[in-house]
Amino acid sequence: MQLPIRLDDVGTTRLQEAIAGQIRDLILDGRLAAGARMPASRELAADLKVSRNTVVAAYARLVAEGLIETREPLGTFVTEGVVREGPAVLPLAHGHYCSLGAQRRSLRQREDSHRVTRLHASALDFDFWVGRPDARLFPMRSWQSLLQRMLREDAHGLCEYGDPQGLLTLREAIALHVGATRGIATTAERIVITNGIQEGLNLLACVLLESDACVAVENPCYRGAANVFINHGARLLPVPVDQHGLDPAKLPGEAAVVYTTPSHQYPLGSTLSLPRRQALLAWASDTGATVVEDDYDSDFFYDGAPLPALKSLDRNDQVIYLGTFSKSLGAGLRIGYMVLPADMVAPVCHAKALLNNCQPWLEQAALAAFIAEGGYAEHLRRMRHAYAARRNHLCTALAHFLPQWQVDGRSGGMHVVAYLPQGGLRAHAMEMQAHACGVGIYGIDSGNALTLGSADHDDTLQRVILLGYAALTETEISEALLRLRQLSAESGCASAAIA
Ligand SMILES: Cc1ncc(COP(=O)(O)O)c(C=O)c1O
Structure with missing residues (x-):
């Protein structure tokens, strides 16, 4: 596939930034579809007449932003679930308008990386997305009556x-x-x-x-x-x-x-x-x-x-x-x-x-x-109670279904961290397989975190799975973990067969 990338007017912008930026636009405005295969770095480098390292660096940046992913040994693909930006228009001075794309280009003089929101609910039956409260427990009646009262008063x-x-x-x-x-x-x-x-x-x-x-x-x-x-x-x-x-x-x-x-x-x-x-x-x-x-x-x-x-x-x-x-x-x-x-x-x-x-x-x-x-304090008490039960249930179920996953970070908040066993699947591969069977679990990169580190550090971090439990009931947690256990058993068999 030949990508419509132009490098003749990139000015002082570094080549890898220009390449990453134009691919980002292609993905975000939908011209590169989710799941589309990216050209091999060698191929794209030859098309653009730049060094392969430049393309590799541009791809690495897009991987870090969650826009593309490598699936060994198949190649590099546009990530599923990226929220696309429509053809929004922004006002300019004197009644002129510019497209969001043009606005973005002018902003991208700086070293930047976009925060990409994931589509949560769509393809997943159970989503351990991090830090999301349970909308079913929102204090809706109190909130509605407070809004009405404010408007009335x-x-x-x-x-x-x-x-x-x-x-x-x-x-x-x-x-x-x-x-x-x-x-x-x-x-x-x-x-x-x-x-x-x-x-x-x-x-x-x-x-x-x-x-x-x-x-x-x-x-x-x-x-x-x-x-x-x-x-x-x-x-x-x-x-x-x-x-x-x-x-x-x-x-x-x-x-x-x-x-x-x-x-x-x-x-x-x-x-x-x-x-x-x-x-x-x-x-x-x-x-x-x-x-x-x-x-x-x-x-x-x-x-x-x-x-x-x-x-x-x-x-x-x-x-x-x-x-x-x-x-x-x-x-x-x-x-x-x-x-x-x-x-x-x-x-x-x-x-x-x-x-x-x-x-x-x-x-x-x-x-x-x-x-x-006092309504908020009462709401917090109820949430704490519900989330504590969910956390306890998740930790117990993990110990039971996936004892080889080592759990950490459980003392508070809305997520725990599980370290996958050494020698098994890494977080990214486990995340992909779990998504394929309807369960959203997240490695460091896709869980909205950033690593700036050495290879040693990375190796441990690549076994980290983030599990946000607040938005799932205990029954949902159990069903999700049953699917993960099945996956883990299959991948264990696969590793044993390879060994
Ligand atoms: C560590 C951390 N800080 C800040 C935020 C953003 O919070 P807000 O919605 O208030 O912007 C998040 C959201 O997930 C977060 O995880």
């Missing part, structure tokens, strides 16, 4: 621009909530409401990052965060993680910002130990670095009280705390928040106003009442 917020910092009643409710549940002593003045942690990260990047700034990230880390930093021109410096979380002894002195997920490391699930929390804060105080604490799923803890947030230990005002309602209520709500050091509130509000003026009023008002009147 005082709907003028619908017709006005709000405070870019966010609705005061919501900030007040959150200040009390994070004080009680995460040990953070703060007030509404230090809180900014965001459209989720993802927007919070973008706002921080706008305010904190000079071009070429160094950002230390856990390795592996949350891809959504890494992409933001890369898109803002930062250099990522990987810091290893182990069963106690990020290792502060390995923090690079030149990092201006450290991004971390202390409660439940994403993706490996460890909790940052207290001595390491103290060491991280001491390091930040010595170097003047800013620490970004992403506390995405700490509402869910099952074995006793969780450690308070890192921010609660922050005596020098160097930690930025990011929270979200995406896990406890739902990602479609798009409400998150930041607890900021005093000197960052004004710049972040300014950046927020530049970006989108303010958050929608109605959901903020309803959520403020939900928290203040």
Whole structure:
């Protein structure tokens, strides 16, 4: 197959970026169909008159973005389940419009990689997609009546621009909530409401990052965060993680910002130990670095009280705390928040106003009442109870059906990590086979995480499977694991036959 790639006007853009970019466009706008075979790297290199290494590097980038995948020994294929972007149009100045494709090209001057959302439900009977709450447990009746009440009582917020910092009643409710549940002593003045942690990260990047700034990230880390930093021109410096979380002894002195997920490391699930929390804060105080604490799923803890947030230990005002309602209520709500050091509130509000003026009023008002009147705490209790039962069931069923899978990261959150046995299928192959029989399980790359590492590190990580359990009932978990056991038995027989 000959791909319609043109390299005559790539200017200063590096060749591999130009090739990766044009293939990405072909995939995202549907001209390259899911499952289509990509030309062999040697073939494409010859067509484009570039070195094979250039094409190999472009393919590697697209693999990391989840857009294409290699299936040994068959070749390279467009990944199934990539969400395609329609022919959206964006307004330009003077009433002109440009296609999203053209807009993307102008943005792609920077080293970037797109976050690709997967299609979840479609082909899968049971989906262990990570970090998704169970929509069946959303507090629908309370939410409907709160929305109606807000509209009845005082709907003028619908017709006005709000405070870019966010609705005061919501900030007040959150200040009390994070004080009680995460040990953070703060007030509404230090809180900014965001459209989720993802927007919070973008706002921080706008305010904190000079071009070429160094950002230390856990390795592996949350891809959504890494992409933001890369898109803002930062250099990522990987810091290893182990069963106690990020290792502060390995923090690079030149990092201006450290991004971390202390409660439940994403993706490996460890909790940052207290001595390491103290060491991280001491390091930040010595170097003047800013620490970004992403506390995405700490509402869910099952074995006793969780450690308070890192921010609660922050005596020098160097930690930025990011929270979200995406896990406890739902990602479609798009409400998150930041607890900021005093000197960052004004710049972040300014950046927020530049970006989108303010958050929608109605959901903020309803959520403020939900928290203040105790409905949210009650909802969290019910979710914790349900998810604890699901986690317990999953771990017991794994021990029973797949005893050779070693389970970790189970103390909280909404997913556990399973290490596949050495010598058997690697995560990517297991993931493909599981998908083929209707069960969604995820290796590191497809589970929205990014690895920046050496071959040794990679070898262990390539045996990692992420299993999000919150959205599946116990019966669904059992049925899914039965299918995985069957698969594992078949692949075990296959390896024995090959041996
Ligand atoms: C580690 C981590 N941080 C942040 C987010 C994004 O949260 P939000 O929906 O609030 O943008 C996610 C989403 O899955 C996540 O896994």
